[in-house]
Amino acid sequence: MATVDPSLVTDLPMFTGLAGEDLAEILREARSARYPRNSDVFSQGEDAHSFFLLLSGHVRASKTTPAGEQVVMRYVAPGEIFGVAPAMGLKRYPATATAADDSVVLIWPSAAWPRLVTKFPALATNTLQAVGSRLQESFTRVVEMSTEQVEQRVAHTLVRLARQSGRRVERGVEIDFPISRQDIAQMTGTTLHTVSRILSGWEQAGLIESGRQRIVLREPDRIVALAEQAPGEV
Amino acid sequence: MATVDPSLVTDLPMFTGLAGEDLAEILREARSARYPRNSDVFSQGEDAHSFFLLLSGHVRASKTTPAGEQVVMRYVAPGEIFGVAPAMGLKRYPATATAADDSVVLIWPSAAWPRLVTKFPALATNTLQAVGSRLQESFTRVVEMSTEQVEQRVAHTLVRLARQSGRRVERGVEIDFPISRQDIAQMTGTTLHTVSRILSGWEQAGLIESGRQRIVLREPDRIVALAEQAPGEV
DNA sequence: GCGGAAGTTTGCGCTCGCGCAAACTGCCCG
DNA sequence: CGGGCAGTTTGCGCGAGCGCAAACTTCCGC
Numbered sequence: 170m171a172t173v174d175p176s177l178v179t180d181l182p183m184f185t186g187l188a189g190e191d192l193a194e195i196l197r198e199a200r201s202a203r204y205p206r207n208s209d210v211f212s213q214g215e216d217a218h219s220f221f222l223l224l225s226g227h228v229r230a231s232k233t234t235p236a237g238e239q240v241v242m243r244y245v246a247p248g249e250i251f252g253v254a255p256a257m258g259l260k261r262y263p264a265t266a267t268a269a270d271d272s273v274v275l276i277w278p279s280a281a282w283p284r285l286v287t288k289f290p291a292l293a294t295n296t297l298q299a300v301g302s303r304l305q306e307s308f309t310r311v312v313e314m315s316t317e318q319v320e321q322r323v324a325h326t327l328v329r330l331a332r333q334s335g336r337r338v339e340r341g342v343e344i345d346f347p348i349s350r351q352d353i354a355q356m357t358g359t360t361l362h363t364v365s366r367i368l369s370g371w372e373q374a375g376l377i378e379s380g381r382q383r384i385v386l387r388e389p390d391r392i393v394a395l396a397e398q399a400p401g402e403v
Numbered sequence: 404m405a406t407v408d409p410s411l412v413t414d415l416p417m418f419t420g421l422a423g424e425d426l427a428e429i430l431r432e433a434r435s436a437r438y439p440r441n442s443d444v445f446s447q448g449e450d451a452h453s454f455f456l457l458l459s460g461h462v463r464a465s466k467t468t469p470a471g472e473q474v475v476m477r478y479v480a481p482g483e484i485f486g487v488a489p490a491m492g493l494k495r496y497p498a499t500a501t502a503a504d505d506s507v508v509l510i511w512p513s514a515a516w517p518r519l520v521t522k523f524p525a526l527a528t529n530t531l532q533a534v535g536s537r538l539q540e541s542f543t544r545v546v547e548m549s550t551e552q553v554e555q556r557v558a559h560t561l562v563r564l565a566r567q568s569g570r571r572v573e574r575g576v577e578i579d580f581p582i583s584r585q586d587i588a589q590m591t592g593t594t595l596h597t598v599s600r601i602l603s604g605w606e607q608a609g610l611i612e613s614g615r616q617r618i619v620l621r622e623p624d625r626i627v628a629l630a631e632q633a634p635g636e637v
Numbered sequence: 638g639c640g641g642a643a644g645t646t647t648g649c650g651c652t653c654g655c656g657c658a659a660a661c662t663g664c665c666c667g
Numbered sequence: 668c669g670g671g672c673a674g675t676t677t678g679c680g681c682g683a684g685c686g687c688a689a690a691c692t693t694c695c696g697c
Contacts, residue, residue, distance in 0.1 A: 365674095368675095615644060
């Protein structure tokens with residue numbers, strides 16, 4: 170397996186303050202792998218043997234409750250690290266990571282973490298920032314779940330997905346990976362039925378255009394408005 | 404202002420791997436302050452000038468939505484760090500920290516962080532673990548909000564508070580700081596009315612004993628059972 | 638010891654969104 | 668090209684819990 174070309178990753182936030190030979194040394198410890206759509210990168214509860222960086226594609230992180238229900242925690246976009254359980258002191262992965270689309274990832278063995286972080290303290294700082302911004306996202310989600318109605322939550326979720334992984338398309342912004350009503354339901358704490366009803370409504374109103382696992386925001390601004398307006402205020 | 408006695412804090416997770424002169428040096432950069440009950444340590448949106456460690460008392464971290472609603476993110480227990488926005492690369496505090504009870508905190512100026520973390524990389528690692536475990540808690544909360552009914556969420560919340568800040572008392576476990584129905588409502592995404600109804604029910608059933616800003620779990624095991632059982636299963 | 642403020646309890650009606658059920662449609666695979 | 672499956676749409680009825688309103692209780696300051 171060939172070594173990873175540093176030029177692919179130099180500009181990522183994860184490697185801020187690292188370059189040249191340092192970066193090359195870090196990359197030498199990694200291998201890359203391809204995951205076809207719908208395959209698992211790792212599973213909840215599994216021994217946290219590695220940590221990852223997504224090069225291309227999209228990865229869905231989801232948690233399963235004791236009762237067997239699934240909740241989607243986030244979608245990982247290219248350039249982001251994920252499965253950093255070892256750095257947070259966890260022995261097992263707290264969630265399952267599934268390729269939402271064909272994906273290529275870099276993989277470091279967890280055992281390399283202590284050594285790398287000792288030699289390159291910038292890694293700890295950068296990881297801390299990455300984890301910190303995830304904590305903010307998670308807080309935002311708790312706040313939304315606590316205070317917003319379902320329709321508003323769905324709007325917020327679509328806006329976030331579009332910002333993070335939107336692709337400009339003829340008339341609007343398309344979410345750049347296959348995503349089902351069920352997935353959105355599991356991100357917003359509702360049922361696929363309710364999501365379907367809401368999206369149908371928006372499609373009628375010309376706000377979006379959608380199909381099987383595909384959503385195009387035709388009028389992003391009006392979706393943003395839905396996301397931000399107070400519940401009663403129409 | 405006297406220097407902080409290292410013996411007070413040596414055993415905290417935050418200072419794992421640090422001792423003697425190193426620890427003393429870190430503490431020399433801090434000052435301590437006392438916050439009376441209901442006073443704010445810092446406010447959401449304020450410039451993140453400092454980061455903190457709680458020595459005694461309890462601090463409530465809450466976020467206010469644009470619409471003016473409050474959501475309680477967590478209660479900080481003694482020994483924990485909080486307000487670590489600077490370490491996560493934030494310029495402003497994302498939440499408001501209020502003393503839930505008379506509290507004593509250590510305060511470091513944010514400006515000291517880069518220097519300290521460079522000189523003592525263990526700080527970054529320890530902070531990463533602290534932030535990581537908060538991320539896990541936050542995820543747990545998202546999952547609960549997504550899949551559980553209100554009664555179950557309240558049960559989970561009380562169990563968590565009792566584990567984190569419970570005090571063994573004559574018959575049961577008392578939550579060790581003043582907490583209102585309103586606070587619990589803001590932690591569980593419901594209204595104080597609903598919380599009041601639920602707690603009244605539990606009090607009738609002998610599961611708890613409660614008063615003004617005071618809750619004693621009489622039968623912790625049965626509350627745990629409520630928290631864990633599937634909604635339908637009675 | 639009194640008055641008021643803060644916190645808590647309780648009632649009632651209504652609505653959002655779930656649960657259940659069934660039909661529909663685009664896609665993949667044989 | 669046809670069968671079947673995965674994903675989606677839609678209808679209908681019901682119930683958890685919210686919104687509003689009002690009474691009650693405990694605590695604190697004066």
